[in-house]
Amino acid sequence: MTWKLVLPFITRAKRLVSTHHISSLPRLHHSSLVTHVACIRHRHSSCCNLDSKFALVNNQTMTMHFTYIWARGYVKGKDRGKDKKSDKGKKKVAVNDEQLAELIEINTMRKQMQQAVDRLKEEYVKNLSLRSTTGSIETLPVSFEGKEYQLQELAQIVRKNPKTIIINMAAFPQVIPAALQSIEKSGMNLNPQQDGTALFIPIPKVTKEHRENLAKNAKALFIKCRDSIKEIQNKNVKTVKNNSTVSQDLAFSAQEQIIEIGNQYISQGEMIFDAKQAELIGKD
Template sequence: MLRNAVHLATLGVRQTRVTNCLPRLPLILQNNPQNAINVQVARDYAKGKDKKKEKGGKGKPGGKVEINEQQLREILNLDGLNSQMQKSVMQMKDDFVKHLSLRSTSGAIDTLRIKVDGQEHELQELAQISRKNPKTIIVNMIGFPQTIPDVLKAIEKSGMNLNPQQDGTTLFIPIPKVTKEHRENLSKNAKALFVKYRDAIRGVQNEHIRKLKKQPELGKDDAFAAQAQVTAIADRFISEADKLLASKQKELLGE
């Protein structure tokens, strides 16, 4: 190979590829500078194969769960389940009417929950409530003056945008104007109430599922099917509550 390299140099070849003899080549050519070889070192790199990652397909959602009331009645108190969940929806609807009106009314103030010494009472149980004029509500606390701080705290946290003024044992509550900020606050309070009652419905659901799991005579397949049906019932009531929320927020925001 060395002879071939020198031979190529004498023939005037300007470029060649020399591999194993590179360290010794300059010594051979130093006496013949006129025939210097422009040596280029080439290196071949093996190209690795691209690895393609297979992406798993997303699972398709399961179909609609069919509720077999007859079978459910045999293993749980279906009427009690429906009653508890329906109660949460109705309580939420009632709270929407009482506490989330654009105009604060004496009716909303009447049922405001006041926490006193660890127990809750409606404001109308602690005070005499009346209207001085269409723009002012009067709350007379002469019967339970010691609860005034608790009442003021409850009014502040009610989200009704009220700013009561105290004069002795009497509270004067101006009814605020309907502003964009007031509407948005009421809408947020509506969402908070929805979350509260949604969680209550889920609580009823989980309670009944726990009871199902404690029935050893119930086969795995039957237990799984029953749990899915209980969850579907809860979803139905939550969907109903969600529609009420959407309607209430639309009303409050003036959309």
């Protein structure tokens, strides 16, 4: 770039020398070449300054002065690499259920996710009511001889009065320890008392502490539901990842779609949880 700027002046000087019949150019009185390169943070600039004086005929001095500057601007650090990062993402391809069904068992996946949400609803109805009901106790699961039964299949359950429920375990007394464990872990804040083959369950008063305990159980059940959906979600995402016959763009979009479907079911569960929390956390 320097010679492109200097050359016209040299050519002009030679032309003057030839015109006035001077055999050679006089010695330069002054010449300076200053090159400055500065690099400050993300901005780089360079400038080259050439100031030369030529002695010509008739004792006259002709001064040639020129300056050229070129600069290159760089983006700020926070903006650097944004385009590269966006380029790293795979191209998104629209994927509908029909196309997704060619990669995974989408109907099975949706059914499993819906079952997780339905279980959450069922748990809330049975185990997280402010007032313990006979119906919620009747359906408590109890393990017996390697199988799982509802408590009502192994015992007689009656409500003696508004504050007490009695469970008669005379038909299967050996199940009493398992029944006690199931009742205590039901999340209904129940404290059964054994008298022979009978279990007496005082119905707890609806206190602030009782509400808070139920709310904690509601959150734990929602987390269980959410994790179950995520497990189904991740299993199907892995299936797509391991499919080597699918293009990268299609695989990426299919995985995104699976995650989106899972998140929709998680949102359903979260709405149920929020409604239950609003019901449980109230005034005494």
